[in-house]
Amino acid sequence: MNILNQLIVSIVQMMPKNIVGFFSRKYIAGETLEDGIKVVKQLNAKGIYATMDVLGEAVKNKEESIDAKNKAMEVLNAIEKYKLMANLSIKPTQMGLLIDEEFAYQQILDLVKRAHEINNFVRIDMEDSSTTDMTINLYKRIYQQYKNVGVVIQAYLKRSFDDVVVLNKLGTNYRLCKGIYVEPASIAIKDRQAIRENYLKILKQMFIDGNYVGIATHDKYLIDEAYKMIREMNIPKDKFEFQMLLGVREDLRDKINSDGYKIRVYVPFGKDWYAYSVRRLKENPSIAGHIVKSFLTFGKR
Template identity: 30%
Template structure:
């Protein structure tokens, strides 16, 4: 078994370990590495990075980092961050709207429902729904899209239920499906109707074999099956991958189904494969950058290390060079 395959489960477990968080965040070199994947801790820093990305012809999806909130005040603070962000994004959205087709919004925010109170001991589902509704309302006023992120499999039923409720008032609302979950093919069929926006990713959490495919080959095959369902559907597929094979498959499937460049998009993470992002833009493909910011960067950072051996190697080399 490859070294990276052995480390990935450990890194994903560490992503939710308070003890490991204290250790990693105290290492001086960590901050400089985090800057590669996270666009700062404040709205101003996020807006500055967003402006640069939009100027390059790419679209943006901004995530205020945070998850697993069990405190209502923290959930309220997350809502406030999004409302402030969307107030700033309104001007950017209007300024750059003419560069994107009428059917596509070049500015989007991504939400984790667990950061909005989904796990609160009483009425968590209701609180998260209400908080998400506030953000969606502000996004509509700002001319921005909203996509609800996926988290670990224990949240999927609640998350999709909230998504269905929100779509009654906000039909353009998108959501994320994770191809490694065995249920996802059925969810793709259920959610690929007219007007839907589905971001398909492979999955970034440590999941048991009872609910998720294990191993790269099995996950890749699941991704391709789910991608085919979405491309055959009536919605707007959002292909979230850095894997050249998956991107090429998406482009080929879109061509075979007669989809124009305005009827799907590729999505990549901030700080990863910038040259490839710009190459796709140069070929008139729609590409959206997922840009995270905020103080609660630890879990996100650890999952990025676990996803790609190159990220982990870069981190370890940097640690060694600073010892």
């Protein structure tokens, strides 16, 4: 991130919370489950799928983690009740991974079991590198009992291709993304094009081995290359989908949808929206710049 981008993000972080909320609400469904349901219904009406996520991570105690699991369970029940074209995404640390691995395993197992009962699916998100091994091991354990669970692979980590070679043998369902956490150069690729190349290398191996892939990116270059790979390898439409964040590159989202490919949008909601907003701004300073510009324009009205 260059100096200007750092400055912009710093300015946004100093703004009143309600101002940041006003301009970042495009990227967050709201604070309540009802808000999330409303946004998912709007997406579904366009033929777009969703994955719902109750915001929050790295809980401090088991009580908070149990509360997070209960809210995630409410999401699954709502998906069933309203017949939404959606599934559930969860963060392992929100389920207590850093408190007690066995406890987190049971928490997530309960959710996957419930999802199985209603013919749905749970995506276990990947967080920073300190939790990568724990998350993969947790996924493997749950997959032994239920197949309606998937994991995330981050293309900027140097280890990811090797992880995929092993996970492919299980028939893993993936979300493949570039990666968003700040990691040291010793374990993470830093060059933008090199990350892209690794992304495509990993995607090709997933396709070769017949795995289902959520191609999660807003990078038009990667989307175009994925289109090309799908055509050249004759990948069936039931072996992949594209995935994007709520409010980001809606032009590309709509093009993918109109091209006849399945597209799923990540729909976050919850009271922890501010921490999510600031993290997304750090990842994508252009959004922060938009907020600053909007704030200045708004002040002149």
